Amino acid sequence: MSAPxxxxxxxxxxxxxxxxxxxxxxxxxxxxxEGETLGLVGESGSGKSMTCLSLxxxxxxxxxxxxxxxxxxxxxxxxxxxxxxxQAIRGRRIAMILQDPMSSLNPVFSIGMQIRxxxxxxxxxxxxxxxxxxxxxxxxxRIPSPWERLRAFPHQLSGGMRQRVVxxxxxxxxxxxxxxxEPTTSLxxxxxxxxxxxxxxxxxxxxxxLIFVTHNLGIVARMCDRVAVMYAGRIVEMGPVRHLFxxxxxxxxxxxxxxxxxxxxxxxxxxxxxxxxxxxxxxPAGCAFAPRCPSVMERCRVEAPPxxxxxxxxxxxxxxxxxxxxxx
Amino acid sequence: xxxxxxxxxxxxxxxAAPPVARGWRLPLVPLGIIALFLVVxxxxxxxxxxxxxxxxxxxxFKPPVWEEGGTWxxxxxxxxxxxxxxxxxxxxxxxxxxxxxxxxxxASAFGAAVGLTAGYYGGRVDAVLMRITDATMSFPVIxxxxxxxxxxxxxFTNVVVAIAVILWARYAxxxxxxxxxxxxxxxxxxxxxxxxxxxxxxxxHLLPNTLxxxxxxxxxxxxxxxxxxxxxxxxxxxxxxPTPAWGSMIAEGRDFVTSAWWVSLFPGLAILVVVLAFNLLxxxxxxxxxxxxxxx
Amino acid sequence: xxxxxxxxxxxxHFPVRRGLLGRTTGLVRxxxxxxxxxxxxxxxxxxxxxxxxxxxxxKLVLGLERPTAGAIRFGGENVLTLGxxxxxxxxxxxxxxxxxxxxxxxxxxxxxxxxxEPLVINExxxxxxxxxxxHELLDLVSLPARAADLYPHEFSGGQRQRVAIARALALSPRxxxxxxPVSALDVSIRAQILNLLRDLQAxxxxxxxxxxxxxxxxxxxxxxxxxxxxxQIVERGPADAVALEPRHPYTQALFAAALPIDFDSPREExxxxxxxxxxxxxxxGCRFHPRCPHAMARxxxxxxxLRSTAGRLVACHLY
Numbered sequence: 001m002s003a004p005x006x007x008x009x010x011x012x013x014x015x016x017x018x019x020x021x022x023x024x025x026x027x028x029x030x031x032x033x034e035g036e037t038l039g040l041v042g043e044s045g046s047g048k049s050m051t052c053l054s055l056x057x058x059x060x061x062x063x064x065x066x067x068x069x070x071x072x073x074x075x076x077x078x079x080x081x082x083x084x085x086x087q088a089i090r091g092r093r094i095a096m097i098l099q100d101p102m103s104s105l106n107p108v109f110s111i112g113m114q115i116r117x118x119x120x121x122x123x124x125x126x127x128x129x130x131x132x133x134x135x136x137x138x139x140x141x142r143i144p145s146p147w148e149r150l151r152a153f154p155h156q157l158s159g160g161m162r163q164r165v166v167x168x169x170x171x172x173x174x175x176x177x178x179x180x181x182e183p184t185t186s187l188x189x190x191x192x193x194x195x196x197x198x199x200x201x202x203x204x205x206x207x208x209x210l211i212f213v214t215h216n217l218g219i220v221a222r223m224c225d226r227v228a229v230m231y232a233g234r235i236v237e238m239g240p241v242r243h244l245f246x247x248x249x250x251x252x253x254x255x256x257x258x259x260x261x262x263x264x265x266x267x268x269x270x271x272x273x274x275x276x277x278x279x280x281x282x283x284p285a286g287c288a289f290a291p292r293c294p295s296v297m298e299r300c301r302v303e304a305p306p307x308x309x310x311x312x313x314x315x316x317x318x319x320x321x322x323x324x325x326x327x328x
Numbered sequence: 329x330x331x332x333x334x335x336x337x338x339x340x341x342x343x344a345a346p347p348v349a350r351g352w353r354l355p356l357v358p359l360g361i362i363a364l365f366l367v368v369x370x371x372x373x374x375x376x377x378x379x380x381x382x383x384x385x386x387x388x389f390k391p392p393v394w395e396e397g398g399t400w401x402x403x404x405x406x407x408x409x410x411x412x413x414x415x416x417x418x419x420x421x422x423x424x425x426x427x428x429x430x431x432x433x434x435a436s437a438f439g440a441a442v443g444l445t446a447g448y449y450g451g452r453v454d455a456v457l458m459r460i461t462d463a464t465m466s467f468p469v470i471x472x473x474x475x476x477x478x479x480x481x482x483x484f485t486n487v488v489v490a491i492a493v494i495l496w497a498r499y500a501x502x503x504x505x506x507x508x509x510x511x512x513x514x515x516x517x518x519x520x521x522x523x524x525x526x527x528x529x530x531x532x533h534l535l536p537n538t539l540x541x542x543x544x545x546x547x548x549x550x551x552x553x554x555x556x557x558x559x560x561x562x563x564x565x566x567x568x569x570p571t572p573a574w575g576s577m578i579a580e581g582r583d584f585v586t587s588a589w590w591v592s593l594f595p596g597l598a599i600l601v602v603v604l605a606f607n608l609l610x611x612x613x614x615x616x617x618x619x620x621x622x623x624x
Numbered sequence: 625x626x627x628x629x630x631x632x633x634x635x636x637h638f639p640v641r642r643g644l645l646g647r648t649t650g651l652v653r654x655x656x657x658x659x660x661x662x663x664x665x666x667x668x669x670x671x672x673x674x675x676x677x678x679x680x681x682x683k684l685v686l687g688l689e690r691p692t693a694g695a696i697r698f699g700g701e702n703v704l705t706l707g708x709x710x711x712x713x714x715x716x717x718x719x720x721x722x723x724x725x726x727x728x729x730x731x732x733x734x735x736x737x738x739x740x741e742p743l744v745i746n747e748x749x750x751x752x753x754x755x756x757x758x759h760e761l762l763d764l765v766s767l768p769a770r771a772a773d774l775y776p777h778e779f780s781g782g783q784r785q786r787v788a789i790a791r792a793l794a795l796s797p798r799x800x801x802x803x804x805p806v807s808a809l810d811v812s813i814r815a816q817i818l819n820l821l822r823d824l825q826a827x828x829x830x831x832x833x834x835x836x837x838x839x840x841x842x843x844x845x846x847x848x849x850x851x852x853x854x855x856q857i858v859e860r861g862p863a864d865a866v867a868l869e870p871r872h873p874y875t876q877a878l879f880a881a882a883l884p885i886d887f888d889s890p891r892e893e894x895x896x897x898x899x900x901x902x903x904x905x906x907x908x909g910c911r912f913h914p915r916c917p918h919a920m921a922r923x924x925x926x927x928x929x930l931r932s933t934a935g936r937l938v939a940c941h942l943y
Contacts, residue, residue, distance in 0.1 A: 159674075188673035189837060190896045193881035196814040197895060215811050218883030259815035261844035263884050264868055269822070270844070272815035276780050320938050514728035518791070520743035521686055521720050523712070535730040 003075065004031040005176050005209040006055075009067035013047075013054045020281035023062065024050040026233035029307075032177070032209040032226075039224035041256075045280050047233040048213045052179045055211075056094055057086050075175060085247040088215040092122055095170035099182040101162035105154040111138075111165055112150030118172040142198060160191035164198065170279065174206040181213040196223055217260060221245060226313075229253050231276045232288035237308075239314030249316040251293045287319070295320060355612040371422040377415035378402070384410035387589045392451045405590040407580060411426055413590060416572040417598050418427035423573045424602065427557040428550040434492040436546050439499025440538065444530050446500065447507025458504070464497040468561075469556055477565035487557050487566050495549065502545060506538050541618035549608035552604035558599050579620050627697075627800055628660040628831050629685070634658045634694035638681050652903050654680040657667060657694070657931075661801065662848075664724035665825060667832040669846030669863065671878065675900050676834050676852040685833060687715050694792065699798075707757040716746055719792040725784035729776040735787050736772030742794040761790040762828075765820060775906045782813035789818065789820065793828070801833045818845060836870045837883040843867040851875045852910040857901055861936020873916045909940065918942055 013025035025047045025225050027155060032038050044050040053059045054066050057078065071078040073093060078086065106114060115134040119125060125133055131150065138146035141164040154162055163183060170178055180199070186190040200223065201212055212223055220227050223239060229252065230239040237250040248254045258271040275292040284290060289298040305317045350383040368375070387410035391398045400404065413591075446457040473490035480486060510516060510533075519529050560566030561575025569576060574595040581591030635657050640650040655677040670678045683689045685696065695702045703714040719742075722728045729738055736758050743749050743757060759769045765786040776784055785805060790821045794846045804819070806814040818841065824830060836842050842849060842863075849866040851859040851874065859872040870876045877894040889922050899905060907914050913923035924940050930937040 043812060160899060188900070189839070189881040190673060190867040190877055191899070193877075193883075193893060194895055197893070216883070220885050237895070256811060259812060261815075261818070261838070261840040263840045263879070263882060265841055266864070269819050270815035272819055276782065277810050277812065341847055424656065514722040514724055515730045517688065517722070518720070518788075519730075521715070521718075521740070521747045522791075522795075523715060526742070532733075533730050537730070543746075596644065 003015070003073060004033050004072075005036075006150050006211075007031040007070070007072040007075075008055070008085055009052065009070040009072070010068040011054055011071065013059055013064060013206055014067055015048055015060075015064040017049075017050075017063065017281060023233045023283070024280065027069075028230075028233075028235055029069075030228055030235065034176075034209060035065075036206045036226070037203065037210040037212055037224045039220035039227035040211055040230065041215060041217065041220060041227055042230035043277050045232065045277050046230040048230050050101060050233075052096070052181055052211065052213060053232070055177075055179065056090055056096065057083075057091075061076070066179075091118055091175075092173045093175055094177045094179065095175040097163070097170050097183045098182040099176070099185050101159060101166050101186075102154065103227070104166045105162060107154050109153075110150065111152050111154065113152070115169055115172070116170055122173045124273065137172060138165070139169070140163070140202070141168045142194075158191075160195060163187060164197060164268040167195075167198065167202070171202055171206060171208075171239055173263075175208050177209045177211070178203075179213070180209045182215075184219070185214075185216075199223070206231060217245070224309060229256075229279070231282060232280060233289070234317060235315075236318070237316040238287065239310070239316075241312050243311070249314065249321055250289075250309045250318050251295050251320070252289050254293065255292075287317070331547040337427065339560045341366045348394040351515045354418060355609055358392065358605040362599060362609065365602055365605075367423055369425050372418050372422060377418060380411060380415040380419045380587070381570050386410065389584070389591075391588070392590050404594050405588070407591045408584065408588070411572075412586055413594055414578075416577060417574070417594055420574045420577060420595065421598065421602075423484070423567055423571065424554045424599070426559060427466040427484065427491075430608075431488045431491045431557075432546050432549050434488070435495035435549075436499050436542060438492075439496035440503045440542060442496065442500040442536070443503025443505075444507055444534055444538070447504040447511065448526060448534065449528055450618065452506075457500070461497045461500045465478055465566045466503070467494050470559060470565075473556075474565045475561045477560075482560075482565050484567055484571075487560055490560075491556055495553070498549070499542070502541060503538050506541050507534055510534055510537055531555065533599060537582055544610055544614040544617055546612055547606055551606035551610070554599060554603055554606075576578070625665055628664045628699065629697075629833075630661040630697040632659045632695045632697070633691045633888075634681065634684055634696065634711075635870065636677075636684055637692045650904050653855050653906060655684065655691075655719060658852070658855070658857055660848075660850050660857065660860060662831045662833060664798070665829040665831060666847040667834050667845050669823065669834045669836070669842035669849045670852060671835075671837070671842055671849065672852035673837075673878075673900055673938055675854060675903050677855040677903070678852050680804065681852070682720070682803055682833060682835055685799075685802055686718055686720055687711070716795050717800075718743075718801065719797040720801040720803065721785070721788045721792050721805050723808050725781045725788065725808060728788050729784055731776055733775075734772065735774055735776065735779075736745065737777070738787065739772070739791045739794055742791065746795060757794070758790075761793055764793060765790045780813075781809050782817060785809060785817055786820070787878065789817075789824070793824070793830075794797070797830060797834065799831045801835075803835045805834075805835070807836060807838065811891075814841070815843045821845065839867065839879055839883070851878065853899065854906050856911060856939065857930065857937075858940070859936060859938050860930065865934070865936045869934070871933055871936070871939050871943065872912075873918050873942075874912050 008138045009029050011025050011028045013023050015022045028040060028051055040048045050059065055071055057066065059066060066079060069079065074077065078089065079244050112134055115137055116130055117134050120130055123133065132148060138149055143149050143164055145163060159167065184195055187195060198220065214220060224227065224241050225242050226239060227244055228235045229250065231252050237244060237248065237253045244253060245257065248257060255271065257272045259273055262271060273292055278288050284301065286302045287300040287304055290296050293300065299319050305319045305322060307317050308322050309315050310321055354477045386408050387402065388408060390406040392400050392405045393400055404417065406412055439621055442461065446454040467492055472494060473487060476490050477485045516529060516533060519533055524594045558568055558575030561573040562579045566575055567573035577595040578592045581588065585592055634655055636655040638652040638654055640648045640652060658681060660668060670681065672678050672927040679683045680689065684691050691704070696704055698714050698717065703711060739758050739761055740754050743754055758772050762769055762771055764800065767783065767786050779787065807819050809817065822845065825832065834842060834845050846863045848861065849863045850857050851866065851872065853874050859866055859875045866875060867879060870879050877896045878892045894917065895913045909925045910923040910928050913919045916923065920941060928939040928941050932943060933943040
């Protein structure tokens with residue numbers, strides 16, 4: 001690809017808890033080009049949210065620490081920047097949308113005041129010009145009657161509208177990278193549909209790279225160009241969405257796809273994944289998925305598999321792929 | 329917070345229990361102080377101390393042992409009537425601790441009952457009970473005790489009653505708040521679905537889940553009650569003489585602060601240390617028991 | 625198949641009170657004349673978005689709220705008109721499993737006590753029989769017997785849901801209301817619990833009222849699906865019919881938004897304009913008409929009734 005907007009190399013973040021050190025992000029690498037969307041899929045403890053926090057260096061200190069790796073934003077390593085420099089970058093070059101719009105918005109300030117803030121900061125506008133730009137942003141996220149809405153307060157808006165306001169603030173700069181962490185999980189289905197359409201439209205316009213964190217594979221299929229599946233702090237499979245869903249290489253991906261009920265596919269039983277999501281403070285040696293893997297081999301319990309290529313642009317961490325004559 | 333549930337803080341895969349969080353960094357100093365005072369208060373009669381009420385004009389105003397003229401016979405000195413200060417402080421601790429614990433137990437039991445009822449039933453019951461609670465909270469404790477002292481005469485019982493009669497309101501408020509939060513949780517609805525009635529839900533589901541908060545509040549309040557009792561005794565509306573009480577001891581030494589400073593200082597120090605210990609313990613309890621119901 | 629539960633014209637209005645005297649200034653029409661039935665050993669799936677009334681409906685069925693109007697017939701008799709004994713019998717026969725596995729179990733009680741509680745409240749049962757029943761129930765949900773002595777916090781979310789299911793089965797209910805039973809669980813655990821629920825249905829012949837926003841899960845679990853919008857049922861019929869060939873415009877939009885992982889036959893997305901109106905003042909005529917892509921003049925004035933079309937019931941003037 002042409003010079004990526006985001007290039008993450010071997011990112012490592014550990015968290016010290018009273019039950020031991022947790023390798024929340026354990027050597028995560030990926031790259032994203034302009035206008036490209038990466039879906040980050042995983043369950044609790046997979047490390048997807050901590051990865052996002054690490055990208056903007058907002059990991060909860062002092063317990064969590066980014067130990068190593070590089071996060072290159074347009075070639076610029078964010079992990080080497082000072083905190084003051086990071087503050088200038090956050091919001092401006094990297095923006096984030098979180099799951100709960102009610103906590104992202106300050107309940108005591110009007111929408112207008114909250115949107116004006118980043119706009120004033122990034123574009124040095126004041127007065128009428130500032131308000132006009134704020135209204136433009138609201139219109140860009142398809143909020144009806146934007147000029148009137150500027151005076152409204154968060155509690156007067158529905159969940160879907162609030163999430164749009166958060167979106168408007170996120171694209172105020174506009175950013176080079178937008179990280180959306182489960183932005184639609186708390187929204188109704190039909191509202192979710194509208195919102196995803198809006199995000200795609202905004203991305204087409206502004207060409208930012210988008211990292212979309214979700215556990216919903218349906219959203220990934222619709223929104224993402226590539227998808228990375230995380231398990232126990234590592235990316236176990238990554239590749240173009242279509243390839244991954246039609247020819248999954250990793251047993252976890254396969255098992256996930258098989259365990260999800262699908263409209264139109266009548267099955268008597270869903271193929272459940274045995275066991276529980278891993279205890280990150282007590283990971284087994286070898287592959288973290290081994291205890292639950294239906295295709296587990298002896299080697300898996302001893303040695304953690306490296307990243308290998310399945311085909312162009314599609315990688316996985318699994319001994320099945322590395323051994324000659326592996327079953328597909 | 330980001331979307332990822334904190335499985336990191338709760339690694340319970342395969343049903344294994346997280347190591348015990350309590351018993352970890354116990355507040356040894358406050359606990360030690362409280363234990364010391366409690367033990368001393370309980371075994372006071374066995375300690376072979378001089379009679380706290382024995383007067384001896386010959387021994388008036390003896391200074392503490394480390395001062396010139398002091399003796400080990402009266403290690404902390406004597407007061408204006410020659411009574412041994414150490415002995416009076418030890419015996420006074422029985423009063424203060426008894427007043428503190430008894431009052432708080434009474435107030436918390438009644439207050440919790442009111443809070444549980446108001447929170448569970450809601451509606452008019454809640455409105456009425458809370459109005460009564462509000463009115464009670466705004467009544468000054470000391471004034472009430474003074475009135476009682478003037479009309480009925482000062483006594484230990486009056487002190488306990490006067491304070492408890494107003495203190496319960498604080499518990500009622502806090503417990504009611506907690507109950508309102510608990511009522512939102514599904515397990516209360518589940519109890520109803522299983523057929524449980526009000527009594528069962530309140531006693532078996534709501535009350536046990538408020539015990540943590542109650543414990544914190546109780547501990548923090550003991551210090552407060554001890555100070556109030558001391559204040560009342562200082563004003564002459566508390567424990568009447570000749571029973572030794574820290575507050576009245578301070579009052580007795582009031583006129584001699586420059587000459588016989590030990591008479592007022594040591595009882596004052598005793599109050600300070602005990603109250604501080606209870607407050608520190610209460611703080612630690614609150615930090616440990618912070619109502620994260622999921623982690624209990 | 626005989627009907628276990630028949631609900632007819634079920635209605636629940638909540639008055640909105642203002643002022644010191646509590647005058648009623650408005651009415652929230654949470655559930656408005658809803659009718660459906662659940663057969664023995666079958667599952668009725670209810671879908672809809674916020675404000676549609678599905679939670680209130682489940683509370684009415686559970687007896688946690690009294691309806692403003694309508695009838696609930698269980699095994700033939702209208703339980704709302706029965707005396708105290710009959711009503712208690714009904715309440716025991718209908719149990720529930722809720723969404724949040726962390727809030728539905730009392731953190732201060734051991735699992736064994738939690739599961740046994742319905743038994744303790746409703747039956748005179750000695751300790752030995754109680755213990756035996758608890759072990760039976762734990763076995764039904766594939767948890768080890770020693771789980772009875774542990775506390776909820778020692779279990780994962782999926783395991784806690786199993787405990788909740790065991791508790792719901794303690795009184796051998798005929799109907800279990802499942803309100804989002806797997807949405808708070810990890811994706812890889814959901815299949816386990818859904819499979820368990822289906823197995824239990826096959827073994828015990830229990831019926832389910834299954835409420836979820838995961839449409840694929842509802843379609844998988846249900847025999848019949850009812851789609852609710854602003855307090856009313858807009859479509860109701862066999863699960864496959866409603867899910868794969870929805871007729872009502874709202875159902876079509878809803879299932880189109882369900883985002884299948886299917887590259888070969890991509891579903892057309894139907895974007896609905898606007899937001900869900902408030903149940904305080906639902907639109908006149910068909911409640912969906914302001915957002916409906918097929919709205920006609922008639923829709924603004926005349927409320928459609930459920931009519932049989934293409935093997936299911938639809939409330940829409942298009943049919």
